[in-house]
Every structure is written in structure tokens, then in C-alpha cells.
Amino acid sequence: MKMNDELLKTTLHQVHINANAKLVPFAGWDMPIQYSSILKECNAVRNKSGIFDVSHMGRFMISGPKSGLALDKLLSIDPNLLKEGQGKYNLICNSDGGIIDDCIVYKIAKEEFLLIPNASNSDKVYKWIKQNTKDLDFNIDIITSNTSMIALQGPESLRILNDVIPDMPEIKRFRFVEHQFQSTIMIIARTGYTGEDGVEIILENSIAINFWQSLKNKGATECGLGARDVLRLEAALPLHGNEITEQTNPFEAKLKMFVQLDRSNYLINDTLTKIKSEGLTKKIVGFEVQGRNIARSHNQILDHYNNVIGEVTSGSFSPTLQKSIGLAYIKKEFTAIDSEVTINIRTKSIPAKIIKTPFYKRS
Amino acid sequence: MYPNNLKYSEEHEWLLESNGIATIGITDFAVDSLGDIVFVELPQKGTQINQFSTFGEVESVKAASEIYTPISGEIIEINENLETEPELLNNSPYENGWLIKVKMSDPTEIEKLMDSKAYEQFVNSEE
Numbered sequence: 001m002k003m004n005d006e007l008l009k010t011t012l013h014q015v016h017i018n019a020n021a022k023l024v025p026f027a028g029w030d031m032p033i034q035y036s037s038i039l040k041e042c043n044a045v046r047n048k049s050g051i052f053d054v055s056h057m058g059r060f061m062i063s064g065p066k067s068g069l070a071l072d073k074l075l076s077i078d079p080n081l082l083k084e085g086q087g088k089y090n091l092i093c094n095s096d097g098g099i100i101d102d103c104i105v106y107k108i109a110k111e112e113f114l115l116i117p118n119a120s121n122s123d124k125v126y127k128w129i130k131q132n133t134k135d136l137d138f139n140i141d142i143i144t145s146n147t148s149m150i151a152l153q154g155p156e157s158l159r160i161l162n163d164v165i166p167d168m169p170e171i172k173r174f175r176f177v178e179h180q181f182q183s184t185i186m187i188i189a190r191t192g193y194t195g196e197d198g199v200e201i202i203l204e205n206s207i208a209i210n211f212w213q214s215l216k217n218k219g220a221t222e223c224g225l226g227a228r229d230v231l232r233l234e235a236a237l238p239l240h241g242n243e244i245t246e247q248t249n250p251f252e253a254k255l256k257m258f259v260q261l262d263r264s265n266y267l268i269n270d271t272l273t274k275i276k277s278e279g280l281t282k283k284i285v286g287f288e289v290q291g292r293n294i295a296r297s298h299n300q301i302l303d304h305y306n307n308v309i310g311e312v313t314s315g316s317f318s319p320t321l322q323k324s325i326g327l328a329y330i331k332k333e334f335t336a337i338d339s340e341v342t343i344n345i346r347t348k349s350i351p352a353k354i355i356k357t358p359f360y361k362r363s
Numbered sequence: 364m365y366p367n368n369l370k371y372s373e374e375h376e377w378l379l380e381s382n383g384i385a386t387i388g389i390t391d392f393a394v395d396s397l398g399d400i401v402f403v404e405l406p407q408k409g410t411q412i413n414q415f416s417t418f419g420e421v422e423s424v425k426a427a428s429e430i431y432t433p434i435s436g437e438i439i440e441i442n443e444n445l446e447t448e449p450e451l452l453n454n455s456p457y458e459n460g461w462l463i464k465v466k467m468s469d470p471t472e473i474e475k476l477m478d479s480k481a482y483e484q485f486v487n488s489e490e
Contacts (some may be wrong), residue, residue, distance in 0.1 A: 038424045039399040292402035294422050317401040319422055
């Protein structure tokens with residue numbers, strides 16, 4: 001564990017301090033967990049727009065003649081099949097099929113890709129790529145510290161973006177553009193981690209503070225990682241370390257649609273094919289808790305006979321749905337929608353029900 | 364910084380004494396560290412409680428936390444508004460966000476609590 005004075009700081013760090021944000025150590029970075037209130041920030045994103053400093057996330061520029069092949073070997077999808085200007089969610093799995101990280105890969109050009117791993121897994125992902133591509137001619141340029149990354153999320157986000165960037169072109173979902181702004185180049189992608197419409201913007205550090213202030217002045221609410229976690233849970237988006245780990249595979253995490261098999265270059269094609277054919281023993285499900293107690297990660301889930309049948313991976317009060325929700329791994333035979341289970345929340349046994357995910361879907 | 368008509372416990376509860384009745388709540392320091400409170404669980408009226416034992420819990424978006432009583436006695440009133448408006452704790456921890464009223468069984472127990480100045484020092488030493 002790094003000591004406080006060794007924590008990395010984003011370019012926007014002082015802006016967060018000036019805004020009285022509460023800062024906490026997160027994956028080696030000193031990051032804002034909340035500004036005014038997690039609930040208010042969630043509501044802002046669901047109803048208007050919020051901005052998040054996500055500069056701690058990794059940004060790897062991967063280029064060169066064999067860059068496409070290197071990624072085809074390691075990602076759960078073949079990035080060469082993407083169109084230039086397209087991005088896709090995918091998983092990086094270890095040789096047992098366990099999930100090292102989930103990332104988005106963007107195809108910038110035929111031999112140039114941008115990979116966005118989680119902050120906490122960036123080093124691991126870098127080593128995994130290096131370790132498995134020794135013979136290939138390509139280059140990884142880590143641009144994490146010389147760029148910033150801002151997520152602008154919520155129904156008013158595109159209006160706000162257009163106010164700040166008047167010549168903003170239209171971007172489709174999971175597409176991105178490289179756009180010139182104040183003599184710098186920004187990468188603006190129609191992606192996010194909140195279940196709302198919005199964009200994620202990679203920009204040069206030199207303009208990050210001004211750009212953040214402009215978005216704020218046009219009506220975006222500053223939001224911290226606390227709100228981001230609640231919003232992603234409402235949208236039932238997995239968080240690495242909770243729903244997905246090196247001990248879970250993509251199929252039990254219900255991420256089958258992000259795994260392309262029958263690929264000759266994919267290093268663990270056979271491993272994942274085997275796991276898929278063997279079938280699942282456990283599966284991720286959504287639940288709602290009766291009453292207002294909140295289930296937390298690692299709480300046990302029991303059947304009617306008090307046998308342990310699963311474990312909570314994430315839980316929170318949902319401000320949008322006004323109820324207590326969560327995700328859990330449960331033995332497959334207990335995962336039917338509307339099944340009733342019991343969750344041990346500290347000293348209490350609380351009834352809960354398996355429900356459909358996502359908990360929240362924008363209209 | 365902390366109201367000087369109140370007494371405080373090391374578990375960050377406050378107590379207001381008036382004619383043998385203690386009104387009990389949690390301090391704004393506790394509320395701030397919990398963040399948005401979404402659920403408050405309190406015992407029923409008539410429950411006997413003992414000084415420094417747990418009597419309920421508050422659940423925030425981030426964490427759950429037990430509440431300890433700073434005094435012994437019988438609970439004669441609970442703040443029922445908290446059932447539908449737990450945010451009263453965030454918005455008004457010393458007034459509308461009070462938790463329970465207790466008929467004290469031993470008012471001398473108050474001597475074991477801190478005044479506002481001592482509590483402020485205690486909070487600063489904890490941070």
C-alpha cells in the first residue's frame with residue numbers, strides 16, 4: 001500500500017480540493033469520492049449531467065505492424081474487426097480464463113489502437129501484454145500521465161458538450177472522433193460507465209482544468225467515484241475486483257457477448273471454449289433487498305434451509321429506484337428471476353429477491 | 364464548532380439534557396464521515412438501554428454504522444420522521460435529525476461524557 005504522500009495526483013487534483021471534494025486513496029491515486037453528496041451527484045447524472053475525473057484510468061497507445069495481432073492474441077474480441085473510429089468493451093483473461101481486467105479498445109487506425117484498462121489493473125495488463133507478445137513488432141506508449149480523461153454523463157451531456165465545442169461532430173454510440181480543440185487534439189468517445197448517454201474525453205493536460213470548468217459552467221455537476229459506483233451498479237455494469245476477478249470467468253459474469261471464440265490467434269481460445277462447453281456452476285444475478293438495509297460485498301446468501309448458496313459482490317441503496325439493490329454470485333440452480341433468498345447482513349438475516357438486470361435502464 | 368449546550372460521547376453521539384429527559388443524536392462529524400444516510404434503524408418505545416451499548420444503526424450509501432447510547436434509561440420517544448426522511452440526519456443533525464428521547468435512570472452518567480470543547484479536541488486527535 002502506498003503512503004498518502006506517495007499518491008499520484010491527476011491534473012485536476014487542485015480543482016477537486018478547491019471544490020471541497022472528499023479525497024480518498026484509490027488504486028494509488030488521490031481521487032475525489034464525493035463533492036456535495038453521492039445521492040445528489042447520482043440525481044444530477046440521471047436527470048441532467050455530471051462530470052467525473054477519470055484520469056486515473058490507464059491509457060495505452062498500441063501501435064506498429066503487429067499491434068493488431070498482439071491484441072487479437074490477448075483480448076476477448078478481435079479488435080482488427082472494428083472499424084476505424086469504433087470502440088468495444090472486452091476482457092483480458094489469464095491462461096485459466098480468469099479475468100485480469102475489463103477494458104475498452106478503440107481502433108484509431110489500421111495499426112493503431114487505444115486500450116483503456118482500469119487504474120488498479122494497468123500495471124498487470126501492461127505486464128501481461130509484454131509477457132505474451134515478446135516476438136511481435138509493436139509498441140506500447142503509456143499516455144496516462146501526459147493526458148487527462150473526463151467523463152461527461154447524463155441526458156444533457158451532448159447539449160453541454162456542443163455548448164463548449166460549437167463545431168462538435170455527431171458521434172454514434174461506441175464510436176469516437178479525434179477532434180481539434182484550442183490547437184490540441186481530443187479523443188471524444190460516446191461511451192460511459194453510468195447507464196446514461198454521454199461521452200468520455202481524453203485531452204491534453206494543458207487544457208484539462210479550463211475544459212472541466214467550461215463543462216461545469218454550462219451546467220454539468222462535479223461527481224466523484226462514489227456516485228460513479230452507485231450509477232454503474234444501477235446499470236448492472238461489472239466492477240473489476242467485485243463482479244469480475246481473476247477467479248471468475250466471462251460466462252458466469254454474464255459477459256458472453258463480449259467474448260469472440262473460434263479465433264486462431266486468441267491465446268486462450270481453447271480454454272474458454274472448454275469452460276463454455278462445461279456449463280456454469282454459479283452465475284451473477286441482481287437482487288433487491290426487502291426493507292432498507294444494504295447488502296455489502298462478501299455478505300453470504302442462503303437458501304430456505306440456511307445453506308450458503310452465494311455471495312454478494314456489490315450492494316447499495318439505489319437513489320434512482322429508491323430501494324436497496326445488489327449483485328451476487330449464486331449457484332446456478334437458484335438464479336431464477338423472483339427466487340427468494342436470505343442475505344446475512346452483519347448480524348441480521350434479511351429477505352431478498354432475485355430480479356432482472358439492469359436495475360435501471362434509461363428511457 | 365460543536366454546540367456547547369450538548370454533551371458528547373467518543374462514539375460521536377450528542378446528548379441534550381432537560382428535566383431528566385435526554386435527547387440523543389449523532390454529531391455532524393459522524394454524519395459527514397458517513398455521507399448520505401439512507402436508512403435509520405431504531406428500537407421501539409419502551410426499550411431499556413444501557414450507557415455505551417448499541418441501540419440502533421444508520422446505513423449510508425457508503426457504509427453501515429452502529430449507534431451507541433451515551434446514557435442509560437428507557438426510550439420514551441423515537442424520531443419517526445427519520446423512517447421516511449433519513450436525510451434529516453444529514454441536513455439537521457442537532458435539531459430535526461435527533462434520534463431518541465430517553466428517561467434517564469442515572470443522570471450522574473452524564474459526567475462520563477465530554478463537553479463541546481473536549482469533544483472537539485477528541486475529534487481533532489482522531490483525525
